[in-house]
Amino acid sequence: MADEVEQALRRVRSGTTARKLETSTLDFKQASGKLKDTLVNLSEAAVCFANATGGTLVLGVADDIAGPAGIVGTSMDPDTVRHGIYERTTPSLDVVVTRLTFEGVDLLRVDVPEGIEVVSTSTGRYCWRRGTDCPPMTAEDVGRLREERRGEDWSSRSSRVAAGVADPSALVRVRELLQAVPTDGATALRASDDRELLSGLGLLTARGRLSNAGVVLLGRREASAQPEIVYQHRKAASGEADTILHLHGPLLVAMQRLLEAIELRLTATPLNLTGGQQLQVQDFPMAAVREAVMNAVAHGDHRTGRPIQVEHSPDWLTITSPGPLVAGVTPENILRHPHRARFRSLFGALRHLGLVEQVGLGVDRMYREMLRVGRNPPRITEDRDQVSVTFVSDQPNMRVARYVNQLGPERRDDLDVLLILAVLRRRRSVAASAVASVIQRSLDDTQALLRRLAEGEAAVLEPTQGTAHRRQPNYRLRGPVLAELGSAVAYHRAPSDERDRKIVEHVQEYGSINNRTVQNLFDVDVHRGSAILRELVERGVVIRTSEQTRGNAVRYSPGPEFPVSARRRRER
Structure with a gap:
């Protein structure tokens, strides 16, 4: 987070307001006129982070002032802030407060851990971080979060429903799923009787009742019940x-x-x-x-x-x-967040069945x-x-599919690589700061990844010439990669004038053109070919002249707006 905070402060200095740089784990605060008001404000913000994933508060930055004037600084003592938050939260939050100096201005950095329990202010206010907001929590929100943090599992509790209430069609489905699981345990479960099957999946309580997970997955329903x-x-x-x-x-x-x-x-x-x-x-x-x-x-x-x-x-x-x-x-x-199941018993049964x-x-x-x-x-x-x-349902892109298919298995299945390629199909170059939120990694990890993709014979990226000397250069797609992706890259498409010229020349020579020819001329897929021809028809450059109305073989000939000089050359 150190790099993220420093990067954000640089952007404030350069003209971006702090409010626009806040995230689900970063918040900027400015001291109030009274110490008590500042500590109350910081305590509520700390509760907000503790009831989510934790986060960092930076004290001494104005929300809505851009440029150097937005970094107002603070003279507050770190121990005062730490004790103030500790005394104003329940259970008491022990945050880490450190002094941070940015270009000669003193700030305070407050790191708030994710809470072990649900946390409130000392006045009983529960809130949590949602995006960049801090809305109040309902009683249902508090109860759900408390159960999850205490490791309580509703799905493992008894439903007080007898095991015999399991739906026969659901038990048949369970055995079908187990047949596809290649383990001895799954084979043994499939061959067991219904009671042993339910017990083996963890869907029976010690007293032989279906657990809540058992009822959700396998229990019979009344005809008037709410649909699943x-x-x-x-x-x-x-x-x-x-x-x-x-x-x-x-x-x-x-x-x-x-x-x-x-x-x-x-x-x-x-x-x-x-x-x-x-x-x-x-x-x-x-x-x-x-x-x-x-x-x-x-x-x-x-x-x-x-x-x-x-x-x-x-x-x-x-x-x-x-x-x-x-x-x-x-x-x-x-x-990137470590996997966490809301209902461990339910998740465990689905895992035994090979579904998750x-x-x-x-x-x-x-x-x-x-x-x-x-x-x-x-x-x-x-x-x-x-x-x-x-x-x-965007149209699939043939150029991307071809390029990804020919990558080695390590990169073809690497989600980070696929996300970076998607970004660089829209933007000519990117720095780690622009990619980190997309791949959901830290700035340091993102920079290391970009550097790795720009090294060796199989490199797909390269630093731009003007930024190669920087600690965090801008990276772009290498020439061979751009050539392979071709029209899949937004800024690498042939200009419309050049495209029109090629189509006009083809019609001059052969009298007509079809979608398949357009695909071959510009290396595009059938959908892009249709769009190009549709645009030319709308402009009157060509008209449909074949009886066939659908498919690659539909032919198009000169229309009323076909270039006159080209039409005359063809007539001669």
Whole structure:
């Protein structure tokens, strides 16, 4: 965090207001006129961080003043601040306060650890850090966080429901899943009777009752019960739903029906790779969708009684689970935060069934499946009531898919590499400070990664000439990488005038052109080829002249706005 604080202070000095630089783990404060007011303000901010993932307060920086004048400094004593926060929090927070001098101005840095217990101010106010805000916590928020921090597991508690209430269809599904798990233990469980099966999965209590996890995954449901999952499909993103499924019954069975409903409505785009390989790219990669569904099942707060909601259209697919992210996990650190299960017993049963991994690689896989074919990663959002994962059905990019496919397995599967490539497809160069938040690593780790990707024969990056001498240079894609990615790079596309010239010359010589020819001329995929031809038709440069209306073979000939000189040369 030391580099992040120093980097932020430099940006304040250079003209950015401190408020714009605050993050979920960094906050700037200015001393009030009265010592007591300052300590109350700092104590509330410390409580806010302690009930989230911890963070750093910097005292002596104005929120809304840019430039050197924004670094106002402070004369407060570190021990006064440390004791003031200790006395004004319950249980008392022991923060680390150090003096920090920036360009001759004295500041205080307050490092707040993540709380072991839920923390409040001495006046009983509970709050937590959400993005850059510090909203109050509800009684439900406090109770949930207290259970998670004490290691209490609701899913392992007795539901007081007899083991015989397990749904037969769910038990059949359990045995189907165990058949695909290649361990002796799974084979033995599959062959055991129902009671031994439930016990082996950790879904029975010592008194032979189903645990809450057992009821969630396998328990029978009344016909009038709330559905476990609600699925809506629309043929257009803003249209009426043409399919609404209320999936009742055990969650394990409802989940399988959901995945079948989604996969039934997916379409695939063929991408031709090097070496004659062909890749079928779905609207939404099913591997990524499956991981998002499993995350909703494994980490959703099933105590709320609210269903998992899925909205599906050709343009986007959103999976929303009840409850916030597990304590300590945020959208800004979800790729790097150590795996933490909300309900250990429930998660353990899913792991035995081969549906989740102990190390929690699901989010990484969601990102990787989208980035490998040139799409944007999923968007993860959270509020206190729910978590949503949204996939956007961007067109797959053939150039990116080809390039990633020919990388060695280490880099092809390296999420950091894929994220950096995605950034540099949009920006000519980046420094570690611009990439760190994207890959969710520290500045030092990000700088080391960029340096590693610029070394050796297989280097994909290089420092820009004007910044190579800096401690944190700007990096750009190397020439050979740019050449391979071609039109997949936003700033590397052929100018429209040059593109028009090539198309006009082809039509002059051959009388017409089709999509397949456009793809070959500019090395673009079928969708980009269609867009180029559609633009030329709208401008009147060409018109469709074949009876065929769809496909690569549709032919286009000179239109009313086709260059006159070119038309005359062709007529001669």
